[in-house]
Amino acid sequence: MELEVARSDAAEPVVPRLELRGIDKSFPGCKANDGVDLSILPGEIHALLGENGAGKSTLVKIIYGILHADAGTIAWEGQKTHIAGPSFARNLGIGMVFQHFSLFEALTVAENIALGVEGDHDMSRLEARIEEVSAAYGLPLDPRRHVHSLSVGERQRIEIVRCLLQDPRLLIMDEPTSVLTPQEVDTLFGTLRRLSSEGCSILYISHKLDEIKQLCDTATVLRGGKFVGACDPKEESPQSMARMMIGDDVKEPKPQGDAQVGEVVLSVADLSLQSQDPFGTDLKAVTFNVHAGEIFGIAGIAGNGQNELLAALSGEQLVPDGAAVVIGGQPSGRLGPRRRRSLGLSFVPEERHGHGAVPALRLTENAFLSGHLREKLVRWGLIDFPKTAEYAQKICESFDVRTSGINAEASSLSGGNLQKFIIGREILQRPNLMIAAQPTWGVDAGAAASIHQALIDLAASGAAVLVVSQELDELFAISDRIAVMSSGHLSAARPTAATTLEEIGLLMGGDGGAAGERMINVA
Amino acid sequence: MLLKLEPRGETSRAMIYLTPLLAILLTLIMGAILFALLGHNPLEAMYAFFISPISNSYGLGELAVKATPLILCAIGLALGFRANVWNIGAEGQLTLGAICGGGLALWFYDSESVFLLPAMALAGALGGLAWAAIPAFLKLRFNANEILTSLMLTYVATLLLSLLVHGPYRDPDGFNFPESRLFADSALLPVMVEGTRLHLGAAVAVFVVLVAWLVVSRSFIGFQIKVIGLTPAAAGYAGFRHHSLVWLTLLTGGALAGLAGLFEVAGPIGQITPVISPGYGFTAIIVAFVGRLHPIGILGAGLLIALSYLGGETVQIEMGLPQAVTGVFQGMLLFFLLACDVLIRYRVRWSIGASQEARGTAS
Numbered sequence A: 001m002e003l004e005v006a007r008s009d010a011a012e013p014v015v016p017r018l019e020l021r022g023i024d025k026s027f028p029g030c031k032a033n034d035g036v037d038l039s040i041l042p043g044e045i046h047a048l049l050g051e052n053g054a055g056k057s058t059l060v061k062i063i064y065g066i067l068h069a070d071a072g073t074i075a076w077e078g079q080k081t082h083i084a085g086p087s088f089a090r091n092l093g094i095g096m097v098f099q100h101f102s103l104f105e106a107l108t109v110a111e112n113i114a115l116g117v118e119g120d121h122d123m124s125r126l127e128a129r130i131e132e133v134s135a136a137y138g139l140p141l142d143p144r145r146h147v148h149s150l151s152v153g154e155r156q157r158i159e160i161v162r163c164l165l166q167d168p169r170l171l172i173m174d175e176p177t178s179v180l181t182p183q184e185v186d187t188l189f190g191t192l193r194r195l196s197s198e199g200c201s202i203l204y205i206s207h208k209l210d211e212i213k214q215l216c217d218t219a220t221v222l223r224g225g226k227f228v229g230a231c232d233p234k235e236e237s238p239q240s241m242a243r244m245m246i247g248d249d250v251k252e253p254k255p256q257g258d259a260q261v262g263e264v265v266l267s268v269a270d271l272s273l274q275s276q277d278p279f280g281t282d283l284k285a286v287t288f289n290v291h292a293g294e295i296f297g298i299a300g301i302a303g304n305g306q307n308e309l310l311a312a313l314s315g316e317q318l319v320p321d322g323a324a325v326v327i328g329g330q331p332s333g334r335l336g337p338r339r340r341r342s343l344g345l346s347f348v349p350e351e352r353h354g355h356g357a358v359p360a361l362r363l364t365e366n367a368f369l370s371g372h373l374r375e376k377l378v379r380w381g382l383i384d385f386p387k388t389a390e391y392a393q394k395i396c397e398s399f400d401v402r403t404s405g406i407n408a409e410a411s412s413l414s415g416g417n418l419q420k421f422i423i424g425r426e427i428l429q430r431p432n433l434m435i436a437a438q439p440t441w442g443v444d445a446g447a448a449a450s451i452h453q454a455l456i457d458l459a460a461s462g463a464a465v466l467v468v469s470q471e472l473d474e475l476f477a478i479s480d481r482i483a484v485m486s487s488g489h490l491s492a493a494r495p496t497a498a499t500t501l502e503e504i505g506l507l508m509g510g511d512g513g514a515a516g517e518r519m520i521n522v523a
Numbered sequence B: 001m002l003l004k005l006e007p008r009g010e011t012s013r014a015m016i017y018l019t020p021l022l023a024i025l026l027t028l029i030m031g032a033i034l035f036a037l038l039g040h041n042p043l044e045a046m047y048a049f050f051i052s053p054i055s056n057s058y059g060l061g062e063l064a065v066k067a068t069p070l071i072l073c074a075i076g077l078a079l080g081f082r083a084n085v086w087n088i089g090a091e092g093q094l095t096l097g098a099i100c101g102g103g104l105a106l107w108f109y110d111s112e113s114v115f116l117l118p119a120m121a122l123a124g125a126l127g128g129l130a131w132a133a134i135p136a137f138l139k140l141r142f143n144a145n146e147i148l149t150s151l152m153l154t155y156v157a158t159l160l161l162s163l164l165v166h167g168p169y170r171d172p173d174g175f176n177f178p179e180s181r182l183f184a185d186s187a188l189l190p191v192m193v194e195g196t197r198l199h200l201g202a203a204v205a206v207f208v209v210l211v212a213w214l215v216v217s218r219s220f221i222g223f224q225i226k227v228i229g230l231t232p233a234a235a236g237y238a239g240f241r242h243h244s245l246v247w248l249t250l251l252t253g254g255a256l257a258g259l260a261g262l263f264e265v266a267g268p269i270g271q272i273t274p275v276i277s278p279g280y281g282f283t284a285i286i287v288a289f290v291g292r293l294h295p296i297g298i299l300g301a302g303l304l305i306a307l308s309y310l311g312g313e314t315v316q317i318e319m320g321l322p323q324a325v326t327g328v329f330q331g332m333l334l335f336f337l338l339a340c341d342v343l344i345r346y347r348v349r350w351s352i353g354a355s356q357e358a359r360g361t362a363s
Helices: A056-063 A086-092 A109-116 A123-136 A152-164 A182-197 A209-215 A238-246 A306-314 A337-342 A363-371 A385-398 A415-427 A445-460 A472-478 A501-509 B013-037 B042-054 B057-082 B090-107 B116-142 B146-166 B200-218 B220-230 B232-238 B242-269 B280-290 B295-319 B324-345 B351-362
Strands: A018-027 A030-040 A045-050 A071-076 A079-081 A094-097 A170-174 A201-205 A218-223 A226-231 A264-273 A283-291 A295-299 A325-327 A345-348 A433-437 A464-468 A481-486 B004-007 B346-349
Touching: A018 A056, A030 A045, A030 A056, A045 A056, A045 A182, A045 A209, A045 A238, A056 A170, A056 A201, A086 A094, A094 A152, A109 A123, A109 A152, A123 A152, A152 A182, A170 A182, A182 A201, A182 A209, A182 A501, A209 A238, A218 A238, A226 A238, A264 A306, A264 A433, A264 A464, A283 A295, A283 A306, A283 A464, A295 A445, A295 A472, A295 A501, A306 A345, A306 A433, A306 A464, A337 A345, A337 B232, A345 A415, A363 A385, A363 A415, A363 B220, A363 B232, A385 A415, A415 A433, A415 A445, A433 A445, A445 A464, A445 A472, A464 A472, A472 A501, A481 A501, B013 B042, B013 B295, B013 B324, B042 B057, B042 B295, B057 B090, B057 B200, B057 B220, B057 B242, B057 B280, B057 B295, B090 B116, B090 B146, B090 B242, B090 B280, B116 B146, B116 B242, B200 B220, B200 B242, B200 B295, B220 B232, B220 B242, B232 B242, B242 B280, B280 B295, B280 B324, B295 B324, B324 B346
Parallel strands: A030 A226, A045 A201, A045 A218, A094 A170, A170 A201, A295 A464, A295 A481, A345 A433, A433 A464
Antiparallel strands: A018 A030, A018 A071, A071 A079, A218 A226, A264 A283, A264 A325, B004 B346
């Protein structure tokens, strides 16, 4: 490896831990990175900001050696290098905590870590080291527990500890707080600050501007694959950073003043259901009502029964007691998804690729997927193609779906655009009841704002809206009442105005126990 | 990494339809080279393989006769394959069709009714349908893999046929040969073109192709089948009923295979024999895939595979080449088709990987 002192700033006392210059990376049909510069100093917490599709993930994958740049240079501690692959990156001292964990549920914590670590595989020694590291950084973790019994926050700790065991000098965190409670976020920030004070650099990817302001020393902003600028988040306001990110002002959703609450549209009474998933959470006497004209938010950490509840509400999982789920006055527990849809239900599932939409099919066909019933797109058992195309076109126009056309495959759309398409498809069916799961998960700020606005408008037009989300900010921004799901129980609902983030956070389970058997009582 | 497959942004629609033709062209070129290497004049050999079998009306009729069962079975299988229902027991369902429909012909041996043939067709279809209902039930009730159950039932069907032709179906005047009586005229499919064996079944097959095309490309049912095959979770989201679609695809496949079996015994064979199919039900799996699970494609693929049977026989007789040539051609065709498929969806990149590799080692 050739030794090259980095450029003119070599005279400066501090050599950047990692310096990228003019990184280019193209994929067929799009330029994901276009001359991106990034410089991370030792011990710095550096934010990487950008909308979805801005090229953050691509850049990070290049740093971690998963992708290779088409052009540009990478210098590690002043030395020009070529990161051949992830193991090369790990040997340099780069650790990465992915947004989606890659853990084996049936294995223990230590076994999972052993799988990702090269070299020493003596289990008892490894367990001791895990305990040592997790205690040192305030990341309590029992190495002998099986992963399926852990909360998401605990699972993330595994990934972090796995990185820490390698003594990283640069830790990359991809959207780490999207699955954590506020209390867990505080703990995580403590750990990160501690690491940074010990000289470990951190590259922190997030779209939560408040967090970045709170945590990071520097921010690099990407837009459309290009380097837009760097800023000091402490000097900026979230609004000004958002402006850099999307090159435009974000429209804040306008919460309506007093919700015109109408009659009960969805009534769930004493719904108990055993999960189909062996690692799932059973529903325990879930009871709530959603009224016309209101947005009802259900908070909670993933895996506390939300999936089971959503399946029972959408009709993908039938409920033996038909009266446990009542839609528009009609007992619906034993009705399938299509029957419920004809009662006025629209549903936006959490997973858009492969649940809410079929990636391999065109947008027209995806419009037909859920729209065929209420939009009457079937005639004599045949698909009415002109009408379907018209409907798809209308969705794209009304909800600003950016695509090459309605014949584009769903997989060709970015996450945010596909989500807008799905939300639009459901809203244009004029539902009486809209159920949306994680409506803005992984969606950029601009798209999230327009999705929020659409949901608020829908409620204002008299529909009942149920939003299940892990993002508390989102629920506080749009919902009129909030309840918390924990271990299959649903807390009593309370008006958003009369509660605080901390209160909800505590209900979500500060000790993060999806496994714990706790009954939550809310006065 | 010198060679890399990169997905192309958008798949060209025209190319999707052109690939089978391209694959055929490549097969022809390779075939010519192969014949040349074997010491034959490639043009002559190619002529003998591809042209001479269908150079007269009788040959064309034979082509259609061979393609009919292939196409009928493949259409039914393709419907299932689209929904991830892997029925590979068309051979058994075909056999049951022959047993049930043909049994009716024997039972009403003296009948001259015009209703006999339609009744036989119905019985044949029902026989195949019933045979396919077994794997469907086992799959939905006990989660038994339909690949295994449908395949195993094929052997049961063959043994059942053997039992019948050695027993109840045996021709009383047949000197104990394990064959049934020759069917009466009222039980035979009318020949459509004088001087050939082209029977009414071929027309039915074309009709089935058209109906299947309508179902696959235009109908709500076809859409449900497609979605359930691509992403079962999305099908559940839309409320498409998995159970119903498994039943539908398996029963349709069974009925079409049963019909194909009946057409064999009431058409070219004219009686029930211990062996009524040279593996049409299995070859139909290749036909379905070469035809891209699309009815029109299956029509073409069925004719092509039928031609490879005829061609193989011709070169065997005329040039003394082994029958294995048929298999070689079928294999080449499949290989080229798959290769073309890959190249249309993906682009091969040499330079990027190579240059980076070079940079990696140089730095």
